[in-house]
Amino acid sequence: xxxxxxxxxxxxxxxxxxxxxxxxxxxxxxxxxxxxxxxxxxxxxxxxxxxxxxxxxxxxxxxxxxxxxxx
Numbered sequence: 838x839x840x841x842x843x844x845x846x847x848x849x850x851x852x853x854x855x856x857x858x859x860x861x862x863x864x865x866x867x868x869x870x871x872x873x874x875x876x877x878x879x880x881x882x883x884x885x886x887x888x889x890x891x892x893x894x895x896x897x898x899x900x901x902x903x904x905x906x907x908x
Contacts (some may be wrong), residue, residue: 838868839883841908843892847901848877860899864891 848854854872857879861870869882881892893903 839886841881841883841906843879843881843896843906844904845877845879845896845901846904848874856899857896857901860895864895
């Protein structure tokens, strides 16, 4: 398993949190997602590696901005 932490700008409420979680969970590589609204980050557990550009595209298509990705 692979862990990535995606720092996201633009989330301000629980609806934003759910939207990001649901959007990321739709990806076949994603096993688990936990979005921390206070710290503005998503912790993602992956079954297989995913291209970071794809993660950025997914989040940005949801209307948010990725500041950085760790992991």
